[in-house]
Amino acid sequence: MPPRTSIEEFRELLKSSNRVLALCGAGLSAASGLPTFRGAGGLWRNHEPTSLATPTAFKRDPALVWLFYAWRRHMALKANPNRGHYALAELAKKKDDFLCLTQNVDGLSPRAGHPEAKLKLLHGSILDNKCFNDNCDYIDRNNLSDPVCPALAPAAEDYPPGQTIPLLDPYVPAPSIKVEDLLHCPQCKTGLLRPGVVWFNEPLDKQMLADIDNWILQGPIDIMLVVGTAAVVFPAAGYTQQAIDQGAIVAVVNPDPESGEGLIDEDFFFQGDASELLPKLFEGVIGKMDEHGKIL
Structure with missing residues (x-):
């Protein structure tokens, strides 16, 4: 039945x-x-999104990972x-x-x-930011800033419908962002802040x-x-x-x-x-x- x-x-x-x-x-x-996690075509700037959603990726290139998440934050905050x-x-x-x-x-x-x-x-929540240091428990909850920091402003720009967004175009060089210009933890003073989501390989x-x-x-x-x-x-x-x-x-x-x-x-x-x-x-x-x- x-x-x-x-x-x-x-x-x-x-x-x-x-x-x-x-x-x-x-x-x-x-x-x-909201676009799906993978976005149009299944890739984000020729990166498999799942390859950006790991602690290893953040260690390797925190600016690139933050650009990806800052764009997703922008889309989430634009949505109702x-x-x-x-x-x-x-x-x-x-x-x-x-x-x-x-x-x-x-x-x-x-x-x-x-x-x-x-x-x-x-x-977790893409609107939360937390310290990347394992021994620091700092969490900035429900941060509605867009961009989340000035260095990530390219991820929060809007363009007319039908126009390719430069950030999403793999043939346009990604914005150059210095690690020191990303969000840093105000509590431990040593760690970078990261998106407050659960990444692959995390419990x-x-x-x-x-x-x-x-x-x-x-x-x-x-x-x-x-x-x-x-x-x-x-x-x-x-x-x-x-x-x-x-x-x-x-x-x-x-x-x-x-x-x-x-x-x-x-x-x-x-x-x-x-x-x-x-x-x-x-x-x-x-x-x-x-x-x-x-x-x-």
């Missing part, structure tokens, strides 16, 4: 539910117009939260025992007003993971929402099964029809854009939402 697709049935379940866990991925931010972000934020406010886990680093969920205590940033925050596990084990979970993610990378991939083990009914929201595979007949699958579907799915709890994400 295929999973359920009735919005009305889901609304009734949500209204009667106490504990709800949500796991969100890039599909949540798609309607905000969409109705999906606002709907999740409103649901978090209405449901006392709600927790949202997001794999996104774009900062759009916090900007939508999602209560901090009910949001776990699995991979996720142990305390955050422990807090999530403790929440999951506190009691039965009524609904496991999986929004805009295939949830194939651990530990995110394991949270759906943990929720099922706690009795959860799974509800997947994703434009990809294959993302509903593996669901059973008591689960739900809603194929489409999260920014359009989440306000409809949550309407019985949060009320009607206008096109700007405001509750009517």
Whole structure:
């Protein structure tokens, strides 16, 4: 039997539910117009983006890595939260025992007003800066400066639609940036600041993971929402099964029809854009939402 697709049935379940866990991925931010991590063509200035997202790359060329992330910061700050972000934020406010886990680093969920205590940033935030020194715990949270420092101004320039951005053109030399002009740690005075995201070959925050596990084990979970993610990378991939083990009914929201595979007949699958579907799915709890994400 295929999973359920009735919005009305889901609304009734949500209204009667106490504990709800949500796991969100890039599909949540798609309607905000953010480019994917890899960008057009899968490369960034002929660099594989994954090759820039490592501590080794930062040690080797911190200016290049910072240019990449300063450009991504600029795109994130230009974007606005969409109705999906606002709907999740409103649901978090209405449901006392709600927790949202997001794999996104774009900062759009916090900007939508999602209560901090009910949001776990699995991979950190591109709007945070932290010291690269292992023995220094300095973090500058939610820095909205654009550019993040004067030396990185080329990454925060806008150009007319259709015009190739020089920073993204591999045939245009990258701006020359001195390491001494990058952000330095004000606490230890010796380390460079780096983007506050989790890079490849780095562990996720142990305390955050422990807090999530403790929440999951506190009691039965009524609904496991999986929004805009295939949830194939651990530990995110394991949270759906943990929720099922706690009795959860799974509800997947994703434009990809294959993302509903593996669901059973008591689960739900809603194929489409999260920014359009989440306000409809949550309407019985949060009320009607206008096109700007405001509750009517």
